[in-house]
Amino acid sequence: MDYRFSEEQSMLKDSLQGWLGRNYQFDQWRRLIARKPPHSEENWKSFASMGWLGITIPEAHGGLGFGAIDQMIIGEAFGSHLVTEPYLSSIVFGSNLILEAGTEVQKAEWLPRIAEGTARLAFAFAEKQSRFSLNTVATHAQKTSNGYTISGEKILVLDAPSADKLIVLARTGGDTTDKTGLSLFLVDPKNPGVSIRAYSTVDDRQAADIIFDNVVAEALIGSEGDALLAVEAVTDRAIAYLCAEGVGAMQALIEATLAYVKVRKQFGQAIGDFQIIQHRIVDLRVQLECSRAMTLYAAVSATADANERARAASAAKVQVGRSARIVGRNAIQLHGGIGMTNELSIGHYFKRLLMVETMLGDIDFHQKRFASLPSELA
Template sequence: MDFELSDEQSLLKDSVDRFVQDNYSPEARMKLAETDLGYSLEHWKTMAELGWLGMPFSEDVGGFGGNAVETMIMMESMGSGLVLEPFFSTVILGGGLVVEAGSNEQIEAIIPSVIEGNLMLAFAYAEKQSRFNLNDVETTATKSGNEYVLNGHKAVVYHGATADKLIVSARTSGDSRDADGISLFVVDKAAAGLDIQGYRTVDGLRAADVHFDGVKAEALLGEEGKAFPVIEKIVDRAIGALCAEAVGAMAAANEITNEYLKTRKQFGTPIGKFQVLQHRMVDMYMEAEQSKSMSDMVAMKLDLGYDLDTKKAVSATKAQIGKAAKFIGQQSVQLHGGMGMTDEYSIGHYFKRLSTLEMLFGNTDYHLSRYSDLS
């Protein structure tokens, strides 16, 4: 495999890196996270103007025809600055589901507005009992004439409170854990019977609990009862993006920690000169480099197609990166001592985000088990 970036990909990386450097100093990020919205609409507008919101979409709908590698490049750079804007929720998850499952009319009605930065999406899939099981769905969708009526609850919907439309998984048939019988629906945020309770997550982002009480869906997305393969495919692509984000965050955490060890003195000597701490940093850098290689590999596999081998690669990568994220996050805080736990210092925010990334869409144990089941 060729791991070298093309000229266009290098320019994309430089563009995102500059954006992060200019807008995401630790102080600016903390201040932004404290706002009611939790991110910047100006930043979102800038992302649209730079074409980032259209990167993974085809040129037919106004996108740039990018692939998983380009997404990996962007997410890695965003991870280095702990970017707060809902790129992952809107573009990777929501937009990915619309493109994969939607009709041409639905794609043309939604995706251009996403690319322009005028429409935000969120994927409502998790439920209180489902943990990491994507087909554990108890929210129901009942057909009434030509409409579908949704009842149930979705938990931890990232950026659900600020999304214009929700992409919702709901059961139209079968038992609560059947893979068959799950459908996808588009629901407008203003729909009657929809109750959205937003809150701040431990990693500084925003999520919401969503209750459906006789909510009429705007549209069925894809074929009724056949949504699970679509969800699984888009979630695996999303996991690839999250792994890249974790790689960027781990690299930044290592750099911050290494600089701290060079400046923090004990007994008149920088603590970075102590051999035991040097060994610790070597272990952290090794975990980050292994994770980077795995992230690059899975992005290329996702671009080659989606089959059993790709699913195994996704789970193997998530397991490795989950383990590395937990290790680097915990070691970074420990090497900083007490100040590493304070909100005023950036390393604690990297630790929180890395801990969250280890859990999102399945932790290390889950993906080790999934890999075994697929083998």
């Protein structure tokens, strides 16, 4: 694939690198994660003013109207600086779910607010029994004279403690594993019956397990019973974004490791002068570029038909997951014992890469998913 960024995309990349270089160095990141929630209102306002929050939101709703490739550029930049703001949950999931499934009235109400940074969303979809299956949903919504009431439990709801609203995937019909009968609802986390247990994840982000006990939904997003197609499409786009974050984190690890082996001396010379170390750095570069190519393929395929989009997303997830472990382990090993300390960024990047590898489906899941999808070569 021969793909060159447009002038606008190159400008976006430059603006990201410039702002993050000034405002998101490792010492600034360490101060940020000491907060609860671990992100900054000032940063979020800056993201909004530079158009990053509305990157894929249509211009008619206050966004820039760009595509998944532009969001991939943002993901790679954010991954290289371990950005903790709720971009994946609120923008990649939240705005795209409303864009894919919402009514025109709902788009007009919520998309401008998301783009300007005044509304934050969190997507509650995973359950204890679902593993990585999007259609395995036991949480149910009961229709009443006043709308819908939701009962059930969701786990690992990213950024839920700081969200203004929750988008909840619940069953309005069918059995637990049916692909039909799924609907999306907007829920106020402050409503009676919502119990939120917040915790920190291994990569210093925030998530929550949430119990819904006859909670009155604020609104049904779109139509009843046919949400799965929209959820699958948005999740594949989220996988592409997450892979881009992984690419950015691997890039940062390799650059830090290369700088270190040039100054760490053993036997009277820098260890980077040894050919075996040089070979290992080259191997890491190969892993990085393979991951970057597959991530670009997933982003380009975001608007393709459902089968091609899913195959591209799963292929990228497998490649990035494998490469993340190789790059992370080698970066720590080449740094020696210091690579495991909290005072150095290396271990923090590796923890983020482990989350990237597992979130939205691990290597085994996506290998099986890829194999199960029809291929043009078959």
